[in-house]
Amino acid sequence: MELLEGMGKRTVVTANQRLAHHLTQRFHAWQRRQGKRAWESPDILPLSAWIERTYEEAALDGDKRLPLSPFQEQVLWQRIIEASPYGEGLLHAAATAKKAQEAWSLLHAWHIPLESLDAHFSEDVQAFLEWAKVFRDRCQQEGWLDTSRLPEAIAPTGGMPPLALGFLETTPQQQALFQRFGIEPLPLPAFHGAPLRVAMTDRLRELEAAAKWAKALIEDAECPPSIAILMPDLPSLREQVIQCFDEHLCPPSLLPRPVHARPYNLSLGRPLGEEPVVQSALLSLRLLKGLTLEETGLWLRSPFLGEGETERLERALLDARLRERRISRFSLHDLLEAASGSCPGLATRLRALSPPPPYRSPRAWARAFDALLRTLGWPGERSLSSQEYQALQAWKGLLEAFSGLGGVWPSMSLSSALAQIEHQAHETLFQPQTPEVPIQVLGMLEAIGMTFDHLWVMGLDDNQWPPAPAPNPFIPLALQRRHNLPGSSAERELAYARRITRQLARSAPRILFSHPLRERDQAKRPSPLIAAFPQGTLSLGEAPSYPALILRSRRMETFSDVSGPPLPPGTLVEGGKDVFKLQSACPFRAFARLRLGATSLARAEGFNAADRGILLHRVMERLWRFLESHGRLCDMGEEALGAQVSRAIQEAVEETARRLPHTLTPRLAEIEKARLFEQVMACLALEKGRSPFRASPEVKKTVEVGGIAVCVRADRVDVLEGGEVVIMDYKTGEAKIQHWEGERPEDPQLPLYALGMEGVAALCLAQVSQEGIAMEGIAAREDIIPRLRAIGEEGWQAQLKRWAEVLERLGRDFQKGCAQVDPKDAQACRYCEISTLCRIHER
Ligand code: SF4
Structure with a gap:
């Protein structure tokens, strides 16, 4: 009172x-x-x-010095560090500047003269001393006053x-x-409460219990009590806290663009640069330097750009198309070209942008960035939520602060301007204002001086509390310990944490201190600072979460629908060999992929294993079109053969480079050529040892099995002198003949080809990999290809019959529209791109 x-x-x-x-x-x-x-x-x-x-x-004695803003100060430190001899070796000068600024501030707060630092202590201290002297002199010359010296002025x-x-x-x-x-x-508040200590299974249970406890307190009270939940590791747990508290205290918050205000308030905020509306602004600015594929996708799908809502679908499709181009970076020009036609609104806005000059003052950059965002229609056409609006205001403040950097950095390049804006956006914590709410989630120090009706301090295991010391690297440790600086020693942290704990224990009439018993596989003990509090138990009763309540109160009519409409018999199905492979792996996957057209977005990847496989196939096709037969292969001298192989490789690489100009770069092409030459020559050496044959590369056929027709293409079909046919398949990845076996074969590609051709007597996998060249397969007789498994004429006919039965059943299932979510095994789901569609993980 x-x-x-x-x-x-x-x-x-x-x-x-x-x-x-x-x-x-x-x-x-x-x-x-x-x-x-x-x-x-x-x-x-x-x-x-x-x-x-x-x-x-x-100001003292009419002090006329100009106070520096924190942003200006940090940039000044960074500039000094970058210009020093130590600057070159630094990966992240901004992070070093932050630590140097912190050291400077500690020295002033504890009245430690700069001269008392021993330059011989370490190279870090020596560097800091040099930077600090430049900083001090610069401030003096320019008439600037930094925040650390403001209290004395x-x-x-x-x-x-x-x-x-x-x-x-x-x-x-x-x-x-x-x-x-x-x-x-003023004296700090001092309730005479009786704190209790409770143990929780782990951090997640602790969070859930705190959310349920707070909910019960609000529901039981006539007028909302003030509740605080504190944790020492709040910054790292922030997202988990939001997820858990939303689920238990305000489920509508989990919906996109929630309209319900949360009953809790979380301190510390998150970086401004992570707010979606600001993230969109940063990506828009980065567009001037080009965006990566992932950034391009994020930017295109942003609702915070002009026509972001009306062109939403077209922009999402543009994102999907761009991913297929296999380009890792997109310039402004690339995007304008891509958007022209499909996204007229976006194209018009991109066309209105002009390339900026190389150098400008921060004020001119701020104006240019603001103009660029306006040209792009940022922050979009829909009305902003309260949080988005506040983030927008914070962004404007940031841009204003940036424009004030002219004193410390008169002219900067576009790269430097972007780097500074982005760094500052990620350093600035954004805490949206919310109406008064009953529950506060805070860090430990923030609650000092506050009072509550109920307080829960959680996460106090002996690893977390007291915190480990973290001395500043630029002040000699002995000096820090002599002055008892924050973070300088374990004793200091223990004493300080003890004072905090004691004060928190007096901040509310009802207090709980809790600690987890486990974290991952590690057992945890309570912090020694709470060990003396009497142990209590927490009875929260049966308080299921809202999702559990909704699930429990559901009235469901069960309708099992595992089939799509059947296909007319004999339908030619797109997808070729994949139809049988996918149907075998999982009927739903085959249905979703081949009949619904469901697929995932392409990812930014370099020259990958699939590209290498295609390249090898192109080389072999060219080569065998020239060679035509085993006889010609054997007749050619090594030198002539080598020249022919080189020619085939050169043509195939050139063709691939035209298709993937940004992926198969000239340097990579040279490496691929050398690798391919070795592999192809080794492969041909192996083929020379076979009995004579005539070869036809890339043989296309339409195969009808199980009521559907599919087009297939064999890598090569060899006809032996006796008229028997061998089907060859080149493989650069893992392939085994075991993959042809069973009721649900993993890869029934070659058995399918065998059904579509007359006189097939062997199936052969030509394995071409880093480990070497090998031939594997099944043949009717040993003399067809010596290395294959010969199973005799009778066995071969029986095998063909088994394959026909299996493929007939798979084809029939596909034709009937069978679409059960029924993966063959866990491996089938491992690399499946539609797991979010089948929701197997929710079973
Ligand atoms: S994730 Fe598994 S169950 Fe789902 S479609 Fe793919 S293979 Fe089938």
Whole structure:
């Protein structure tokens, strides 16, 4: 009560923004309880904001220095680091700049002079010293003031000194500031609760229990209680928390574009650059440098572009078509060409874009980026949700901050401008404003100074709490320990975590501390800091999740439909050999792929195994069209044969390079040619040892089996002197004759060919791989091809009959429209592209 009265009369500075918001809300609620209809807003703000405001109002001795924004400061550090001799070896100068900026800030907060750092301690310290001196000199020359030195540049101007709340620990710099201004730290809240410790099976159960616990508290209370759920690892668990809490507390949030407000609020936010509307803006800017295939897909399907809704279908189809081109990057020009015709709205907008000049000031870049986004119709034609609108405003703020970089970086290239914008968008945490909600999900430190009706602090196993020390790499460790800097030692972290735990245990009348018993395969113990609290149990009763309730209350009429409409007998089916292979692997897969046309989007891949297989087939086809027979092969000298092989390879590679110009690059083509030459020559050497034959490459046939007709094409058909036929198939991947066997053969391609031709006496797989060349197959007699398994004339006829029966049944099933989700085995589903359609994983 006293605190609330005090807040109405004096400025209150808090340790963080969330506490300032919490106190403001409490003050308003208190005023409403007093029956007031209007009152003056309290002046409650985080200490950092108060310092900035005070500097603007009353700089010490008329200090005229220009305060740098955090963005400007970070860019200045980055520029200094990149220009130093150490900059060249750095992979990520922005991340180093962040650590250097943090070291600079720690030194000032703990009043440690730069000169006390020992340059001989390590190369990191030496580098930091050089950067810090340049930073200090640069600020002095330009009349800039950085955030770390701002507290020392303000002076009291009279009036009531502020009150301070939420400072569990103050730095020497803050202590001096408080003393100079007469700032009174208020005591932290101290409920006399009786905290309990509970053990949970694992983190997921812990999260679920917390969601159910909060739900039960809200449902049982007459007026909504204030509930807080805290965890030390909230940043890494953020998405899991949202998923779990949405499911239990607000299932409509799981729908796209939810209209229901969540009853909980999650602190820390997520990077602004991950908000879909900002992600779309960043991709649009990156378009100037070209987009990868995946980025192109994301960008095309974005609803935040002009005509993104009306051309949605056309753009999705364009994405699918672009994927088939096997190009890994698309320029603005490529996209304009691709969009012309199918997506007129997009094409018009792309046409209106012009290439930017190489260098500009940040302000000019900001204006150009803004204009580009407007030309592309960003943020789209539909009305934005509250969160999207707030993200849009945050983006505008970011662009504004970027345009202010001119002082520290007068002229930058497009690449640098894009890199800075993207880096900052991913560094800026976006926390949308939400109406007052009963449940707060917070990090550990954020709750210091707040009070709640119920508090649950979770995830406190001995690995998480106290946290491991994380000293700054640019300040010598001994110096950090001497000044007891944050993260400098295990003892320091333990003592600080103990103070936090003690304070949290006094922040609500009812408190639970929990810890998981397992994480993956590891057993977990409670943190020693909560081990002394009495152990309790949590009785949440039977509280099924909303999805479980919906499922339980369902009224279902079961209708088993495992067949599509039959095909007229004799229908010529597209898909060739794949019809039987897919029907054998899984009837639903065959139906979905070949009759519904269901397939997955192509992925960005380089020259893959399938491309290598096709290339080999093209070479062999050319070669055997020339050779025609075993006799000619044997008659050719090695040199002439080698020249012919090289010619066939050259032609096939050129043809493939025309088809895949971005995939089969000249360098890769040379490697492929050398590899192919070795393999083809080895293959021909093996063929020389066979009995004489005449060869016909790429023989096409239409085969009718089981009421359907399919077109097939054998890689090669050899006719022996006695008139018997051998069907050859080149394989660059794994293939075995066992794949022809059984009621559901894995790959019945060659048996299918055997049914479509007269006089077949052998089936042969010519395996061409890195491991070597081999021939495998089944033959009626040993003398047909010596290496094949000979099963005798009778056995061969019986085998042909078995294959005919199996293929007849598979063909008949396909013709009848059999479409059961019935995979042959787990392997059949492993590389299946339509598992999301059959939903096998939901069974
Ligand atoms: S994932 Fe398995 S069950 Fe589903 S269609 Fe593919 S093979 Fe059949």
